[in-house]
Amino acid sequence: MTEMREGEKIKIENVKALTRDCVRIRDRDRVESIINLLVEGGKDKLQVISDFDQTLTKQHCNGKRSMSSFGIFGECKQLPPSYKEKSQALYKQYKPIEIDPSLSKEQKIPFMIEWWDKAQMLLSGFEFCCDEIDQVLQEVCPDLRTGSEEMFRSLMEADVPVLVFSAGVGDMVRAILRHHKVLHPNVHIISNFLDFKGSMLQGFKGSKGQHIHTFNKNEHAIENSEYFKLITGRNNVILMGDVVGDADMAEGVKDANAVLKIGFLYDQVEENLDSYLDHFDVVLVDDQTMDVTNGLLSLIL
Incomplete structure (x- = not known):
């Protein structure tokens, strides 16, 4: 100033x-x-x-794109073996739609709802202890x-x-x-x-x-x-x-x-x-x- x-x-x-x-x-x-x-x-x-x-988190650090909260959550070992693969597939499918400058907000919203509905389905029906979240952050934290x-x-x-x-x-x-x-x-x-x-x-x-x-x-x-x-x-x-x-x-x-x-x-x-x-x-x-x-x-x- x-x-x-x-x-x-x-x-x-x-x-x-x-x-x-x-x-x-x-x-x-x-x-x-x-x-x-x-x-x-x-x-x-x-x-x-x-x-x-x-x-709030950096977009990239040391030449690598910073992981999202979903990405870091996917590192938890309690999650089913298929979770990470399926979650990443959803990201690759819907993220380009989210940031596509040629689409209007109204056009994007149905796809975002669809994304979160599918993401929720991946996180249902198994045991999970939140204590592991802090453990994961000791290794991977943006x-x-x-x-x-x-x-x-x-x-x-x-x-x-x-x-x-x-x-x-x-x-x-x-x-x-x-x-x-x-x-x-x-x-x-x-x-x-x-x-x-x-x-x-x-x-x-x-x-x-x-x-x-x-x-x-x-x-x-x-x-x-x-x-x-x-x-x-x-x-x-x-x-x-x-x-x-x-x-x-x-x-x-x-x-x-x-x-x-x-x-x-x-x-x-x-x-x-x-x-x-x-x-x-x-x-x-x-x-x-x-x-x-x-x-x-x-x-x-």
Whole structure:
């Protein structure tokens, strides 16, 4: 952040992280307006909503794509021998549809529902002990984006609610955040949590009886939850995601005042950039850090 005079409006060039080569912004005036509203509202008006896989976690590390919560869950040895193979087959079938820039959200949704229904069928009818999740993370745990620990710490100290909205395996998301020591009391997770009958796995609990997929993640799913009470009056939002469906996660924010949407783009940059710029205010191309978010928080908190 460059030095500014009191009362002076913040410009993009005043925020060092927003001037890097990886940053793409289509409407600079709009972004500057939102940033100034966020700063004026301060910490008491702020909430943070973030996707998990490839958003809080790095998209790649040391030349390898980071594993998703589903992928890491598949490393559990208690799972049937065929689970990993069938789960990967579903990923290869449906992931290209999820990120296809030529398809509309409405066209993709039936395929996403189909994906999660089939994924649930794979996770039914056998015993499973969740203790193994922490054991697996000792061997295979994705890195959080550089600067994530600083981000979570500053949000905790400012008592700003953080909602992690994930279409992945909620039990694994929770364990990964705990592993990295960022599962602070202000962090809340809405995801597909494993459902049990005794020790027998029955699939996912989901939210309100519905599975959470990429295109139905928004705060309408938690209107009656305890978390919704915590965010009353917090109508300023920093939102982070890695697919265009994540841009809708703040749709349920009541009386939204300022929502800044940050998108992390890594796959098929040339093909997807225009679509990302249509949905996100700031697009970060192959940026594996939280520098932009931390730069903004340093002004707001």
